[in-house]
Amino acid sequence: MSTAPLNVLLVSASLFDDNGNSRVLAASFVRALEASGLQYKLTHHDLVERDLPHLGAxxxxxxxxxxxxxxxxxxxxxxxSDTFLAELRAADLLVIAAPLYNLGIPSQMKAWFDRVLRAGETFNYTAQGPVGLLEGKQALVLAARGGVYAGSELDSQTPHLKSMLGLMGIADQHYVYAEGLNMGDEYKAKAMTEAQSGIANFVEML
Ligand SMILES: Cc1cc2nc3c(=O)[nH]c(=O)nc-3n(C[C@H](O)[C@H](O)[C@H](O)COP(=O)(O)O)c2cc1C
Structure with a gap:
């Protein structure tokens, strides 16, 4: 019996090329997936590299x-937008490699969300509130941050991502944080190691 490969859609948006911490985490994820022996198909959009423009009128x-x-x-x-929507619909797992820039996601990443958060396509407005139209998908957020915010009121990025993913019906969301990356080498090394083990744990559950 053959099972379909896991369809993975990865979006990244670091301004720091391959040195970007969120990119390093995304690379760890891909390595862990490769090492797991799972059959997978990966689509990766580097939204900074492709200079994704704002959504215009x-x-x-x-x-x-x-x-x-x-x-x-x-x-x-x-x-x-139709291409991004088709890729998202086909994905089993959406991986978001999310730098924290000015307490939010990079504007290029917002531009991607702007193109997949389309009423009538990924959610509908109803009398009971918006209803997501995507089903059976998981999301993994790999969050790279200069400071430390997770679990505090200052973390405005996590609720934003949770709401956007939730709006489309992606309720099965997993968050791995690498925080304090601008708080000295020792702090950074520990945070990256912990995040990498969080990634390994997630991949083991797939
Ligand atoms: C434009 C810009 C804005 C940033 N804003 C914040 C911020 O609001 N809070 C914070 O803790 N770190 C901030 N940082 C630091 C980043 O979160 C940190 O460099 C992290 O590693 C970003 O992910 P990346 O390395 O994948 O790009 C900022 C960095 C840049 C370049």
Whole structure:
């Protein structure tokens, strides 16, 4: 009996190339997945490398125009979001390598969420509140932070990610934090080691 490979969608957005701590964590995740022997298919978008632009008015209007009424330019404009949506729908596991920039996610990452958080596609508004349309997916957030915030009111990034993922129906969310990365080499080394063991534990559960 053959089982389908685990479909993994990884989005990353560090400004620090391969030295980015969230990228290092993402690489650890991929290594752990490889070592697990699981069959998997990985799609990776580096949103900084591709310089993902903000969602603009013309692009959003193109989504809102019925498909059979779109101009050629609008058909071109909807392709980006439609491609991201198709990748997300196909994914079993969404991995978000999330740097903390100014207490939030990088703007390029917000630009990705802006293109997958589409009413009628990943969630619906109902009288009982918004209802997510994605089912059976897991999310793993690998959070890299200069300071220490997890569990405190200052952590505005975690609730934001939880709400955005939850809005689409992704309730099975796992968070691995590497914090205090700008608080000295010793602190950083310990935080990265602990995060890497959190990643290994997550992969063992897959
Ligand atoms: C533009 C920018 C903004 C940052 N803002 C914060 C912040 O608000 N709080 C914090 O603790 N660290 C902050 N940092 C430090 C980053 O969280 C830290 O460098 C972390 O490693 C980022 O992930 P990365 O290395 O994958 O890019 C900031 C770094 C940059 C470059």
């Amino acid at each position: 013309a692009e959003m209007q193109a989504w809102m125009t019925p498909a059979d009424e779109r101009t050629a330019a609008q058909r071109e404009l909807v392709m980006l």
